[in-house]
Amino acid sequence: MFAYYFKLGVRSLRRNRFLTALMVLTLAVGVAASVSTLTILHMMSGDPIPDKSSRLLVPQFDNGPLQDYTPGVDPGDMQMSYIDASNLLKSGQGERRTVVYGVAAPLEPARKDLPALNTTGMGVTRDFFAMFNVPLMHGQAWSEADDARGADVMVLGRAMAEKLFGNSNPIGQRLRMMGAPFTVVGVADKWNPRPRYYKLVGGDTFGDADDFYIPFATAIRHEADLNGGISCSSKRDPGFASLLASECTWLQFWFETSSADRSELQSWLDGYTGEQRKLGRFKRNAPNKLYDVMEWMEKLKIVGNDSKLSVWLAFGFLALCLVNTIGLLLAKFSARAAEIGVRRALGASRREIFRQFLVETAVVGLAGGVLGLVLSFGALALLGMQGSSTAALARMDWQMLGMTFVLSVAAALLAGLLPTWRACQVTPAIQLKSQ
Structure with a gap:
C-alpha cells in the first residue's frame, strides 16, 4: 500500500498547484536556512584529524x-x-x-x-x-x-x-x-x-x-x-x-x-x-595539563556562542516555516473532505486515511528537500564569496547532504500530523449528505 499511497502523493502535487508550490517553497526556504548555518557549524566543530586526534596532545604549563x-x-x-x-x-x-x-x-x-x-x-x-x-x-x-x-x-x-x-x-x-x-x-x-x-x-x-x-x-x-x-x-x-x-x-x-x-x-x-x-x-x-585535539579546540572556544546562536535562530525560522506549512496543509486537506468521506463510506479505516495523507505529506517534504538542497548550495556559495576562509567552511559533505533530506521529510511529517489527524475526523455521513 505504501507504493500506492506514494503514487497518490505524487499525483496530489498537481492538485491545486499554487498551494502545493507555496508549501514546497516555504519548507525549502526553512530547510535551506537551517542546513546552511548548520553546515558551517559542522565544518567548524568537526574533528580535523579523526584518525589520530586523541593521540595528538598539547601540554600546558x-x-x-x-x-x-x-x-x-x-x-x-x-x-x-x-x-x-x-x-x-x-x-x-x-x-x-x-x-x-x-x-x-x-x-x-x-x-x-x-x-x-x-x-x-x-x-x-x-x-x-x-x-x-x-x-x-x-x-x-x-x-x-x-x-x-x-x-x-x-x-x-x-x-x-x-x-x-x-x-x-x-x-x-x-x-x-x-x-x-x-x-x-x-x-x-x-x-x-x-x-x-x-x-x-x-x-x-x-x-x-x-x-x-x-x-x-x-x-x-x-x-x-x-x-x-x-x-x-x-x-x-x-x-x-x-x-x-x-x-x-x-x-x-x-x-x-x-x-x-x-x-x-x-x-x-x-x-x-x-x-x-x-x-x-x-x-x-x-x-600541568594535557589536551588532545578536540579538547583543545573546546578549551579555546573555536566554535563561538555567536555561531551556535545563528544555528538556533535558523531552526527558529524553520519552526516558523512549519507553522505556515501546517496552515497550508489544513487548507489543502480540508478541500478534499468529500473524497475522504467517500473513502470512509467504502470501508477505508481512519488508520488507512492517516497513512495515505501522511505519505502525501512526506512527498511534499521530499520535494521541499530537493528544492531546499538547491537553495542550500546557493546560500553556501554566497557565503563562500565573502572570503577564502569562509569558502573553505561553506561546503557540504555527504553527511550534511543526507541530513538535508532527512530534515526536510521529518519537518514535513511533523507539520502534517495535525492536518492528517483532522482529515481522519471527517464524518462520512455528513459529507455524503452534502453532495
Whole structure:
C-alpha cells in the first residue's frame, strides 16, 4: 500500500498547484536556512584529524609569577616558553614531537621577473609532517641531521611553489630568505585543515595555507620574525637572546603518543615541572595539563556562542516555516473532505486515511528537500564569496547532504500530523449528505 499511497502523493502535487508550490517553497526556504548555518557549524566543530586526534596532545604549563596569582584560576595561555619547548624536544617522550613557531619573512625568488614576496610559514621539526598527515607532492621532509644543525632547507606549500616555479619540480632550487639561501627539499600538496588546529593561538584560525616550512632550529638561528601571539608576564631585556632566556610564552608544542601512553606522558610532565620548581621556576605550583585535539579546540572556544546562536535562530525560522506549512496543509486537506468521506463510506479505516495523507505529506517534504538542497548550495556559495576562509567552511559533505533530506521529510511529517489527524475526523455521513 505504501507504493500506492506514494503514487497518490505524487499525483496530489498537481492538485491545486499554487498551494502545493507555496508549501514546497516555504519548507525549502526553512530547510535551506537551517542546513546552511548548520553546515558551517559542522565544518567548524568537526574533528580535523579523526584518525589520530586523541593521540595528538598539547601540554600546558603555568610559568607565570606569583604576583597577582589566584590559585585554581586557569592561566588560559596555551603556548610555552623557548626553555620548555627545547627541554620537551630533547625529552624523547612520545612517538613524535614538534614545536610550532609562526614565522614571517620576505622571500626573494630566483626569477628576476618576480619581486620579493612577504610570506608566512612555520618553524617546525621534521616530525610535523608525519604527525599531522601533511601530504608531500614532491621531495620529502628534511632529515634529523638538518633539524639538529638548523640547516637552511625548506618545504614549500603547493600554492607558493606553483607561484614561483609553475608546474615544474622545484626540488634542489634555492630561494633567498632571511639573508640566506634556502634549498627546497620538498613541496607540500594541498593541505590546509580548517580550523588550523595545529596553530590556533596567535594565528589565523581559518586562514590560508602556509607558504613554507623550515626547521625550528633554523628559524631560531636566523632570529625569524614571529608571526603570532606572545605573552610576557614580566619585563625582559630587548633582543632575541633575552626572549629565548625569558619566561615569555610564544611557541606551540605537540606530542604524538599511542592511546595508552597519555597517562605515562602526564606522569613525566609532572616530574618535569617538579624538577623545574627546584630550579626556581613554576612558582605558582599549578598543575600541568594535557589536551588532545578536540579538547583543545573546546578549551579555546573555536566554535563561538555567536555561531551556535545563528544555528538556533535558523531552526527558529524553520519552526516558523512549519507553522505556515501546517496552515497550508489544513487548507489543502480540508478541500478534499468529500473524497475522504467517500473513502470512509467504502470501508477505508481512519488508520488507512492517516497513512495515505501522511505519505502525501512526506512527498511534499521530499520535494521541499530537493528544492531546499538547491537553495542550500546557493546560500553556501554566497557565503563562500565573502572570503577564502569562509569558502573553505561553506561546503557540504555527504553527511550534511543526507541530513538535508532527512530534515526536510521529518519537518514535513511533523507539520502534517495535525492536518492528517483532522482529515481522519471527517464524518462520512455528513459529507455524503452534502453532495
